[in-house]
Amino acid sequence: MNKNTVNPFRWKSDFSVDIAELDDDHQMLFELLNHLRATIECGEASALPWIIDDLLQYSIYHFRHEEDMMEECHYPFMENHKLVHRMLENRLHDFVKNPEYKENLEAATWLMGFFAEWLKDHIAGMDKNYSECIQDHEEGVNCAN
Ligand SMILES: [Fe+2]
Numbered sequence: 001m002n003k004n005t006v007n008p009f010r011w012k013s014d015f016s017v018d019i020a021e022l023d024d025d026h027q028m029l030f031e032l033l034n035h036l037r038a039t040i041e042c043g044e045a046s047a048l049p050w051i052i053d054d055l056l057q058y059s060i061y062h063f064r065h066e067e068d069m070m071e072e073c074h075y076p077f078m079e080n081h082k083l084v085h086r087m088l089e090n091r092l093h094d095f096v097k098n099p100e101y102k103e104n105l106e107a108a109t110w111l112m113g114f115f116a117e118w119l120k121d122h123i124a125g126m127d128k129n130y131s132e133c134i135q136d137h138e139e140g141v142n143c144a145n
Helices: 020-041 045-072 078-097 105-138
Strands: none
Touching (some): 020 105, 078 105
16 A cells, blocks of 8 residues: 555545535545546546546636635625635646646646645635634624624
8 A cells, every 4th residue: 555545635624614515515625636646646647637627627616606605794805715716726727728737647746736735725724714704694693794
């Protein structure tokens, strides 16, 4: 069993934002990262474009999901949060558009590490901050006041 098999990308309860549907999204992002990891480990370069595209499309879906929920509760730091989402989307788009990175195992390995670190930092550093606002909104409390 190699090191990566022992230590796959795994959602853990420390990553919880205490909103079940957003935790589900985050778990799916970790699953997609594991799919990418397994593909790289098997050397299946021809499968990389659609797996990376899945990661991009799901990231966009998830970011809109978070943004809709932040908007509903009038989260005061939403604009900055959206900007950070767009920056990540742009990096993924740039990667997908670059013909040199297509079916490139080395480039995909870099992307996987970059995305995994980004995701963990983003959940801990930004996503957890909206938790109280969204929960209050769901319980009928207005956090903008
Ligand atoms: Fe976010």
